[in-house]
Amino acid sequence: MNSAYGSDISSGGKKINKFPGVTVIAPCRNERRFIEPFIRSLLKQDYPREKTFQDGH
Numbered sequence: 001m002n003s004a005y006g007s008d009i010s011s012g013g014k015k016i017n018k019f020p021g022v023t024v025i026a027p028c029r030n031e032r033r034f035i036e037p038f039i040r041s042l043l044k045q046d047y048p049r050e051k052t053f054q055d056g057h
Contacts, residue, residue: 019049 024042028035043051 019047021049022047 026038031038039053042053045051
């Protein structure tokens with residue numbers, strides 16, 4: 001079965017979803033008002049991969 005993110009495959013009788021990794025890079029400077037809503041919107045995404053955030057400081 002194909003989905004919007006990738007295709008389902010079977011391995012040993014169990015389904016495995018294959019989803020490509022996605023990287024979001026957002027260079028920010030003096031964005032105090034916008035960074036929190038931006039991060040919250042990323043966390044709300046339902047893409048089934050891990051989410052990692054890193055501060056450049």
